Amino acid sequence: MxxxxxxxxxxxxxxxxxxxxxxFFGMCPGVGKTYAMLRAAQQRRDDGMDVVVAIVETHGRAxxxxxxxxxxxxxxxxxxxxxxxxxxxDLDAVLARRPKLALVDELAHTNAPGSRHPKRYQDVLELLxxxxxxYTTLNVQHLESRVDVVGRITGVTVRETVPDSVLDQATEIExxxxxxxxxxxxxxxxxxxxxxxxxxxxxxxxxxxxLTALREMALRCTAEHVDQELRDVMRAKRIGGSWQSSQxxxxxxxxxxxxxxxxRSTRRMATAMDAPWLAIYVETPRPLSEEEQVRLTKNLxxxxxxxxEVVITRGExxxxxxxxxxxxxxxxxxVVGRPGGFFIQRLLSGGSLVDRLIRRGKDVDIHLLHVERxxxxxxxxxxxxxxxxxxxxxLFLCLGVISVITLVSVxxxxxxxxxxxxxxxxxxxxxxxxxxxxxxxxxxxxxxSALIWFFLFIPPTLTFRIGGFxxxxxxxxxxxxxxxxGRITSRMRxxxxxxxxxxxxxxxxxxxxxxxxxxxxxxxxxxxxASEIEAVFHARVAILLTSTEDQRLDSTPQQVSTFSPxxxxxxxxxxAFDRRQVAGRFTDTLPNxxxxxxxxTTSNACLGVMGVQFxxxxxxxxxxxxxxxxxxxxxxxxxxxxxxxxxxxxxRLAMESERLHRTLLDSVSHELKTPLAVITAAxxxxxxxxxxxxxxxxxxxxxxxxxxNQRLSxxxxxxxxxxxxEMGRLPLNLEWCEPAELLHAVVEQLSNEIPVERVQIxxxxxxxxxxxxxxxxxxxxxxxxxxxAVYSPAGSPIRLTAQLDAQTLLLRVTDHGxxxxxxxxxKVFEKFYRGPKARPxxxxxxxxxxxxxxxxxxxxxxxxxxxxxxxTFTIRVPVEIETPKTA
Numbered sequence: 102m103x104x105x106x107x108x109x110x111x112x113x114x115x116x117x118x119x120x121x122x123x124x125f126f127g128m129c130p131g132v133g134k135t136y137a138m139l140r141a142a143q144q145r146r147d148d149g150m151d152v153v154v155a156i157v158e159t160h161g162r163a164x165x166x167x168x169x170x171x172x173x174x175x176x177x178x179x180x181x182x183x184x185x186x187x188x189x190x191d192l193d194a195v196l197a198r199r200p201k202l203a204l205v206d207e208l209a210h211t212n213a214p215g216s217r218h219p220k221r222y223q224d225v226l227e228l229l230x231x232x233x234x235x236y237t238t239l240n241v242q243h244l245e246s247r248v249d250v251v252g253r254i255t256g257v258t259v260r261e262t263v264p265d266s267v268l269d270q271a272t273e274i275e276x277x278x279x280x281x282x283x284x285x286x287x288x289x290x291x292x293x294x295x296x297x298x299x300x301x302x303x304x305x306x307x308x309x310x311x312l313t314a315l316r317e318m319a320l321r322c323t324a325e326h327v328d329q330e331l332r333d334v335m336r337a338k339r340i341g342g343s344w345q346s347s348q349x350x351x352x353x354x355x356x357x358x359x360x361x362x363x364x365r366s367t368r369r370m371a372t373a374m375d376a377p378w379l380a381i382y383v384e385t386p387r388p389l390s391e392e393e394q395v396r397l398t399k400n401l402x403x404x405x406x407x408x409x410e411v412v413i414t415r416g417e418x419x420x421x422x423x424x425x426x427x428x429x430x431x432x433x434x435x436v437v438g439r440p441g442g443f444f445i446q447r448l449l450s451g452g453s454l455v456d457r458l459i460r461r462g463k464d465v466d467i468h469l470l471h472v473e474r475x476x477x478x479x480x481x482x483x484x485x486x487x488x489x490x491x492x493x494x495x496l497f498l499c500l501g502v503i504s505v506i507t508l509v510s511v512x513x514x515x516x517x518x519x520x521x522x523x524x525x526x527x528x529x530x531x532x533x534x535x536x537x538x539x540x541x542x543x544x545x546x547x548x549x550s551a552l553i554w555f556f557l558f559i560p561p562t563l564t565f566r567i568g569g570f571x572x573x574x575x576x577x578x579x580x581x582x583x584x585x586x587g588r589i590t591s592r593m594r595x596x597x598x599x600x601x602x603x604x605x606x607x608x609x610x611x612x613x614x615x616x617x618x619x620x621x622x623x624x625x626x627x628x629x630x631a632s633e634i635e636a637v638f639h640a641r642v643a644i645l646l647t648s649t650e651d652q653r654l655d656s657t658p659q660q661v662s663t664f665s666p667x668x669x670x671x672x673x674x675x676x677a678f679d680r681r682q683v684a685g686r687f688t689d690t691l692p693n694x695x696x697x698x699x700x701x702t703t704s705n706a707c708l709g710v711m712g713v714q715f716x717x718x719x720x721x722x723x724x725x726x727x728x729x730x731x732x733x734x735x736x737x738x739x740x741x742x743x744x745x746x747x748x749x750x751x752x753r754l755a756m757e758s759e760r761l762h763r764t765l766l767d768s769v770s771h772e773l774k775t776p777l778a779v780i781t782a783a784x785x786x787x788x789x790x791x792x793x794x795x796x797x798x799x800x801x802x803x804x805x806x807x808x809x810n811q812r813l814s815x816x817x818x819x820x821x822x823x824x825x826x827e828m829g830r831l832p833l834n835l836e837w838c839e840p841a842e843l844l845h846a847v848v849e850q851l852s853n854e855i856p857v858e859r860v861q862i863x864x865x866x867x868x869x870x871x872x873x874x875x876x877x878x879x880x881x882x883x884x885x886x887x888x889x890a891v892y893s894p895a896g897s898p899i900r901l902t903a904q905l906d907a908q909t910l911l912l913r914v915t916d917h918g919x920x921x922x923x924x925x926x927x928k929v930f931e932k933f934y935r936g937p938k939a940r941p942x943x944x945x946x947x948x949x950x951x952x953x954x955x956x957x958x959x960x961x962x963x964x965x966x967x968x969x970x971x972x973t974f975t976i977r978v979p980v981e982i983e984t985p986k987t988a
Contacts, residue, residue, distance in 0.1 A: 120229040121272040124208070125238045128319040129312065131293035132279040134238035135159070135206055139168035141275075142204050142236060146172060153200040155228075156190035158207055162292065172204075180215045187213040192224050195233070202234045209243035209261040217676070217691050222263050229270070230680075239263060241319040245407055246368040249361075254314045255306055264406030265368060268326065276323045281312035325372055350378035351432040352409075353423050353454070356393040359438055359472040360400045366470055367436045368407045379430055380404035383422040384415045384724075386596040394722045401723070417596070420457035427465055436468045495538040499546040502530050507553055520558035524579055527554055531583045535590035543587035551580045606728050609637045613735060623743040628661040630736045635663065638729065639716050643696070645674055646709035646740060649747075654678045654710065664714050666696070674698045674710040681707050687721045697721075699730065701737035708740045780810050808853075833874045833957060837983060840864055840903035840910065843875055847882040847901070855890045855899070863902040870983040871910050873958060878912075878978075881954040884947040885914040885974050893918035893971065910980045917971040926964050951976075 123141075125134040135157060146152045154174040159165040175198065178191035189212050195203055205228070210221040218224050225235050242251040245262045252258055268274070279287075285307060287293055294302050352367040354360040364380060371378035382401065389397065404411055412430060416422035427435055437455055459467055510523040527550035535543045556565060559572050567573045616629035631642040641664040648655050656671050658664075666674060673691045677684040677698040685694035696714035700707050711733055715721070721729075784807055841864040848860045882901070889899045893916040900915040921929065928934050932949045951974075955962045960978035967973055 118232045120232050120234045122225070122229055122267075122270055123234070123236050123273045123275065124268065124271045125236070125275050125277055126241070126319060126323060127238070127277040128241055128279075128315040129284070129306070130240065131284055131287055132277050134240075134277045136162075136165055136168065137275065137277050138204060138206070138236050138238055139165065139172075142172060142202065143168060145202055151201040153195070153198060153203055155195045155203040155205045156207075157204055180213045182214050189213050189216055190221065190224060192217055192227065195228060196231055199231070200233060202236065203228055205235055205237045208237045208239045208267070209263045211261050215693055219689055219692060220261075220263075222267050223689065226267070226270075227680075239268075241315060241322055244268065244322065245403065246365045246372075247318060247322070249365055250318070251315070255311045257306055264408075265372075266406060266408045269408065271326075274323060274326055276319065278316070278320070281309045281316065284312060285309065348374050348376040348433045349431055350374070350376055350434045350436065351412075351427050351430065352378070352380050352404075352436040353458075354380050354382050354400050354404065356389060356397045356400075357438070358396055360396075361403055362472050363436055363438050363470060364400065364404050364407060364409070368409070370434075370436070370468075377410070378408075379410040379412055379432070381412045381414070381423050381426045383419045383426075384413060385419060386417060386592075386600070388602065389722075391720060395720060398723055417592075420454055420461060423454075423458065424462045424465065427462070432465060434466045434468060435462065436470060438470055438472045495542040496545060499534055499538060499542050500549070502534060503527070503546065503550050503553065506530055506550075507557065511557065520554075520560070521575075523558045524554050524575070527551075528579065528583055528586075531587050532590060535587040536594055543590075544584060547580060547583035547587055550583065551576065554579070602724075606724070609633060609728070610731060613732060617735065617739055620739075623740065624659070624661060626739045626743065627659055627736070630732060630739065631661050631663065634713060634729070634732055638713065638725070639718070641696075641714040641716065643674075643712035643714070644709065644736075645671075645678075645712070646701075647678075647707070649744065652706070664696075664712075666712055670694060670696060670698075670712065674712060678707055678710045685712070686715070687726075697729075699733045701733060701740060703737050703741045705741070708737055708744070711736060780806075781814075784810065834876065835872050836875055837870045837872050838875045839870055840868055840912075843879060844882070844901045844903060844912075846875075847879055847886060850879070850883055851886055851890075855886065859890075859896065859899060860886070861898055861900045863900065865904060868903065868905065871905075872981040872983075873910070873978060877954045877957060878976075881951040881976065882912065882914070884951050885976075888947055889914050889916035889918065889972075889974075892916065905982065908979055908982065910976075910978045912976040912978070913973055915967065915971065915973045917967075917969075920966045920970060920972050921964060929964055930962065948974075 125138045125141075127134045139157070142152050142154075152172055154169060154172050156175075156177065157165075157169060159169070175191055175194050177188040178194070180187045180189060190205065205221065205225055208222050208225060212219055212221055212224070216224075218227070225237060228235050241247055242255075242257075242259050243261055243263050244265055246265050248259050248262055284293075285303060288303055288307055293307075350367055350371045352363050354364060367378055367380075380401070382397070401411055401413075410430075412426050414422050414426045416425075423435070426432075435458065437458060439455070455467070455469060458465075506523075506526050510526060531543065531546050531550060534546050538546075555567075555576055556563065559567060559576065567576065613630060613633045616633065617626050620626040620629055627644055631644065634640060634642050643662040643664050643666050644659040645654055645656070645666075646659060647653060654675055658666065670685075673685050673694045673696075676691065677700050681700045681702050682690065683697065683699050684690040685697040686692060687697055696712040698710050698712045701709040701711060713729065784803060788803055841862070844862045844864065848855070848857055848862065886899065886901070893899065897917045899917075900913070902911075902913045902915070904911050930948050930952045932946065934949075952962050955976050955978060958978045958980075960976060962974065962976050964972060964974050
């Protein structure tokens with residue numbers, strides 16, 4: 102059994118940033134919905150809101166066109182369809198413009214072929230997902246759950262519909278009401294339609310009784326949503342009152358064209374009762390024809406659109422499976438249609454579905470709805486019967502077999518064997534045909550063979566009279582046995598076909614899993630999945646994966662792909678990737694695409710898109726789509742597994758490299774420390790000897806040795822400090838100190854390298870003592886000051902400042918050097934990073950060590966460019982502040 106979340110209850114993508122939907126709702130065209138929408142939009146524009154007209158149909162009404170003045174209008178998109186230029190809303194232009202509010206007229210409109218979505222309400226949903234508010238208009242006859250009622254009232258079949266789930270997503274519904282008398286007056290004045298069209302509308306759709314019924318329907322629908330909003334508010338504020346009904350409805354649906362009526366009726370019942378509802382479909386072993394597959398897909402899609410939870414289960418006993426699913430889902434009321442067919446057929450089959458449900462479902466209330474048959478639909482079905490009924494050719498086969506048996510029995514066997522033998526031959530033919538034809542053809546064969554046997558062989562022959570009671574009983578028993586055996590044999594045949602199809606799907610999935618398990622690389626795994634899809638679906642495959650660096654979809658397909666999407670197809674793939682929804686062929690999004698694009702989604706991310714280009718297929722069955730989605734989920738898991746393996750391998754390599762690197766740093770720094778100490782002591786002794794010996798240029802050479810020794814000592818100190826930081830051996834020695842003294846100590850320490858007069862120190866006079874580790878902070882400022890001197894022109898000023906912001910000490914080092922490159926504000930603090938403008942020498946550890954010292958104080962450091970050139974490094978450290986003692 103498989104359950105799906107109802108479409109109306111699914112949380113929208115990026116719900117926190119989702120736009121708001123306001124629907125101007127009316128009973129029919131002409132009540133003033135577009136006029137009211139434009140007036141509301143003008144008020145929003147006067148309030149300073151960014152409002153655009155995405156698409157508005159004025160139908161030549163001057164007062165409506167006047168309200169568009171002053172509002173920016175998005176130009177319509179032109180589409181060429183069979184040599185005719187059509188215009189539609191330019192969805193991409195609206196998304197690129199990103200207004201706060203978009204006006205989209207006629208929500209139920211059907212888009213021209215070539216548009217991204219078949220319906221305009223789907224465009225509106227995409228605008229809402231992008232965070233754009235939408236004002237739109239809708240008539241009550243376009244609501245999916247009201248279509249059949251409107252058809253019975255007005256006699257007009259409504260083609261353009263909007264799922265009720267869209268109405269449920271509206272933040273506000275504004276009813277535009279008008280009495281039938283005033284609306285008919287507007288119609289006569291030419292404010293709705295003009296000329297002969299207005300007269301025809303007044304005599305048909307705009308009859309007063311029709312308008313009265315539509316008005317009542319619009320008022321009732323609005324009241325239902327207002328009541329639902331009130332209940333939601335009461336639940337949110339925990340206000341006492343009547344809560345959601347404890348009832349739970351379900352509707353049993355199938356391949357019947359009348360299932361849509363049952364779905365809409367159940368939706369209305371559930372809305373009136375404020376109860377959840379679901380649709381149950383039982384998949385039987387009997388294979389479905391192509392036409393039945395299409396109807397089933399439409400029925401399931403309609404149920405999802407109207408907000409039902411779709412439950413699909415399998416079983417031979419439809420009544421038992423429906424009741425089992427209903428009990429599992431805690432259904433209290435089950436909706437079914439009145440049974441059709443002949444009484445004898447229902448009697449021989451053990452009763453209708455309704456009879457079996459009532460007999461066995463004593464714990465569930467059964468709602469039996471009368472389904473009105475459309476005479477025009479039935480007439481079209483009868484006219485199309487010779488071409489559409491798959492049993493047509495089987496009937497000729499049955500007639501041929503019966504004719505051959507009749508000729509053999511009449512010309513060769515009559516007179517040599519008794520008439521009962523002919524009956525056995527006919528019974529044998531029924532059993533044989535039941536293995537190759539459908540049940541209806543078997544029933545037809547049993548009936549025709551019984552009549553022929555009765556007329557030609559049972560005495561008195563060539564009449565429809567029976568001479569004895571035993572002949573009558575034999576004839577009846579023959580028909581019952583033929584029908585029963587044929588029915589059982591036909592059912593066994595259907596079960597065999599279904600089992601064979603299920604076995605094929607299972608074998609395909611097993612081959613896929615075995616192939617994936619045996620792969621040793623991602624390319625082999627993708628090749629395995631692609632080849633299996635090509636074999637099962639007779640299709641070509643294109644696989645687009647995300648790049649590991651920026652997680653963006655790569656436009657170049659993998660090497661295992663068997664077709665390469667063009668620019669348009671790549672756009673469809675990108676849309677499927679961004680929305681994580683299936684798009685392209687056989688879907689409601691960009692259905693004119695050459696391939697179907699399915700996102701490779703896991704629980705963590707979307708890793709790519711797989712495109713499937715079917716070669717010789719006009720439809721995709723429900724079970725085939727389920728199998729394809731299973732293949733896609735396995736491919737997504739495969740990609741995720743290999744990427745995790747790559748990440749783990751890279752992490753292990755990085756950890757090993759880091760360990761080796763840390764060990765090398767520790768060893769080198771300690772090994773250099775002793776020679777540097779010896780060089781320092783030797784230079785001090787040599788300084789005294791050279792002063793007494795008065796060696797020419799000796800003092801100059803010795804000073805160069807000292808400076809080089811100091812630089813090398815600083816490098817070794819940085820290496821030791823980095824090792825301490827990474828090993829967590831950086832204890833704080835907190836002391837009270839004056840920020841001004843700290844800055845002067847830094848300048849004094851670097852006086853041999855940076856002239857004191859070059860550094861400006863700015864500290865407020867009233868700055869109190871702060872508690873920190875002066876040794877670490879002094880070393881951090883030394884690194885920043887040395888870095889500023891290296892990347893600044895000689896003699897340019899460097900500014901050191903200190904100030905307090907509440908309990909945070911701010912220390913800044915500002916220079917007038919070359920500044921930071923784009924994106925270097927954070928990179929400069931990475932270990933061993935050296936920018937493209939870095940001068941030769943250095944290890945790239947100075948700023949990384951500064952960051953480590955600052956983080957040891959639970960602080961942070963940032964870098965930014967100055968408006969007049971150079972860069973500023975700011976240290977922010979939380980500190981304790983000494984409070985002055987009162988006398």
